Amino acid sequence: xxxxxxxxLVMDGTAQEAIQFYEKALDAQVLFxxxxxxxxxxxxxxxxxxxxxxxxxxxLQVGESSLMFSDTFPGQTVQKGDNVTVCxxxxxxxKSQQFYNALKEGGQVIMELQETHFSPAYGQVKDKFGVTFQxxxxxTSM
Numbered sequence: 001x002x003x004x005x006x007x008x009l010v011m012d013g014t015a016q017e018a019i020q021f022y023e024k025a026l027d028a029q030v031l032f033x034x035x036x037x038x039x040x041x042x043x044x045x046x047x048x049x050x051x052x053x054x055x056x057x058x059x060l061q062v063g064e065s066s067l068m069f070s071d072t073f074p075g076q077t078v079q080k081g082d083n084v085t086v087c088x089x090x091x092x093x094x095k096s097q098q099f100y101n102a103l104k105e106g107g108q109v110i111m112e113l114q115e116t117h118f119s120p121a122y123g124q125v126k127d128k129f130g131v132t133f134q135x136x137x138x139x140t141s142m
Contacts, residue, residue: 003095006087008068008134012078015055015071026062033058036073040117050074057118085124085132093121096137103127103135 011018022028037052054071068087072078090096100113106128113123113135121137 004089028060087134
């Protein structure tokens, strides 16, 4: 089983600008970019008009590595230092659950590990050292 760690940069409305900057500065290639407005609608969480153009998820290829991006929702704050997280990618839900359980020990759950429109098991945890991890399981969901 393969497990990857990827830096994930969270911006406050400047992700598109950052993507363009890193694309040139790091000779990177945009592999994927999707705004919040292009994502499937969730009736439980209506999307504010000023969020539609913000980046919901993007990925750049930098040499043999990846760099991921997203913007926050308007009004959601990002403290400098917290805007860089580590994304753990696994192809196995049980392994993702194992990582999630271990990292939340003594830490703080930001988002419970759950099925989303983009992953069969996704969650976010700030560990006891203050490092935020996104646990992403590859595969089909919903």
